[in-house]
Amino acid sequence: MKVVVIGGGWAGTAAAVEAKKAGADVVVLEKTDLLIGVGNVGGIMRNNGRFTAAEEMIALGGGELFNITDKCSRHVNINFPAHNHASLYDVTKVEPEVRRYLYKIGVDIIFEGRVVDVEKKGSKIEGVYLQDGTFIDGDVFIETTGSTGPMGNCVRYGKGCSMCILRCPSFGPRISISQRAGVEDILGMRGDDSYGAMSGSCKLNKDSLSPEIREKLNKDGVVVLKVPEEDVNMDKLKMKVCQQYALKEFAENVILLDTGHAKLMTSYYPLEKLRKIPGLENARFEDPYSGGKANSIRYLSMAPRDNTMKVIGIDNLFVGGEKAGLFVGHTEAIVTGTLAGLNAVRYGIGLKGAELPVSLAVGDIISYENKAKETKDGLRKRYTFAGAGYFERMKELGLYTADPEAIQKKVELLGLKGFYNQKLV
């Protein structure tokens, strides 16, 4: 049984790992020459509710990728404004580890393989075409192409192409498989009723920072610097994707996290203004390359889905990550991608899709987000274990805990131990 994963980001790699474990033949089609997509410039794990989510996934038997990010962490159990017990992984180490793992378990990967069209028969996808005309057939398809860009969208809905890690000019634009297969995309919105939201963080080249700041970053993982009063801009918070970092503290301060790069928790920051801050006089951007001007626009391309991650209207297409909804974060991508991977294989052998119970955070977020985005208000929100409204909900429902043992027990009681370890084919 052949599973084709389109998009090799965190969601896609999670789906690939799970589908492989379940016994299918798996091929990942990745547009660029790197896996994990924006994960190459991310790094924040286990903050707030993500700790719970990570432990739930580990208890469910789907912890392989979390083990890798834990292993590659530069800092563990650190706090930064409004976020506790975070781990920051090293962006320069993670991708090769993930790649080696996928190869080790026998997943096929086609790099620089950009899908441009779909071959459909009735309501089933028969295969997809790459930009060079190659036809890739399969039994089930998982779309984890994200929702970012491409260039023309960043131009229309953002501040132009910022030369981000997705590298459209080099590797070509993302296309929406589900849309091409006849199912209209859902678009996220932001405060001012425009579409999409801007990626919420950029990275500074660590070597361009002062030795003092570099040292503090390496030691503590966090540095908080004051923004000159004349430059404090609350409005920029409304634009960004990451509502969990859209707090007053992030507008009045420049918050840097150490992920190997110096991660600046704001969408972009005009270089002239940035260099007014002591210690950042020589700062320059690592990602996006034009982070002084703009960042990429997200949430322009979600597929309507059910809670088994199957796309509504197509028999054999599943989604994960930002393709599956207004999710923010690597953890959220892995959570949704893994379920898509399992259910793709279940579909392939004629089983009904499995839903995760809402008594687990990883199950609740999937069904909660799906319901919430039916309203315009919901389309303006983001869903992440790390903050915004969903972390509050976790606390209210008693889903949040940072106790791994308690989570293990809970999963066992639910009879879900090894849920993601079943070999189906």
Add this chain to the structure above:
Amino acid sequence: MGMEVQFMFRYVECIDAGSEYCPCYLAEHGECIICSQLKGKEFCDCLNWSGTCIYQEYLWNNEKGKKPRQFVKCRILSKQYIREDVFILKIKVPKSMARILDNIGAYVFLRKNNDDVVFSTPISVAESDPLAGVIKVMIKVNGIKTKAIDECSDFISVKGPYLNGIQGQRFIRDVNNGKMLFLIRGTAGISALMAAKKCIKDNEIDVLIDKGRHEKNFLEDYFSEVGCAVNRLSFLDEKGLSDEGKYKIKEYIKNKQYDVALSAGNDGFHSQIINYINKIDENIKFATVNNSIICCGEGICGSCTLSGISNSSIKSCKQQYNPMELFLKADGSDKICCKKDEECKL
């Protein structure tokens, strides 16, 4: 074959996309062939990424198309008759134009100075020297436009560069250390000269050339001079492909694994050749000389329109298609009409 035949009409390709003439008039008026954002939509739906974002280019150009190609008055360096009705012109053109014309499928519009623009006629470029800024064209006089050009002596108006003179270009370009079969009949062969010159460096080219009504086709020597193996025959008779034609073609194909066949003739010829060769070896790809009526070269006038599958239409002066899709008959039922049925003998 099924998947391949769908290819070109599925993937729309514009010859000018990403070039210095992109975005063009079409984009300015919301009719871009490639970019959805310049075709009335508000989101990206890039089918055939040309390497650059056309929408971005358009905005940077103050929401205007780039300066379009215009006629320039050029000096004729020499004129030579090689038959009473065929002459060669060597024309001095801007080097930047010559640079782009030094490519497969290159053509220019020629017009006698002061003639109305309706006299513009598209003429393939047989040779181009970018360092000297000189192009060579061969013209057969067979009507009002070519007669007018024959009257030029010192100067001529040239508009260019254009590159859509050969359809299915990518199939020629994609071949490396391969084998090509050129089938030439009539003056359409002039359009194949550049392809021969460009491809002979890395590939083997066999040329089957129809002698027509004369002792030999005047193009024979040009092909052999660049290194092609040339053979003469008579392709057609009243019914279609002649027995000699069929026999020779089959013999060649059975003896060599050709990657691509270039058909240089009229549309009827293309149809005969493609259908016949495809039956013998379905792996051979096809390129054809573009016989569409081209009047503006910019996709505006509509003269070159071809109807495709499911009512799609193609501007064949700008768009590249797979000739198999246009000419290959599958039980006759899905033959695509090129509005020139009377030329098709099959």
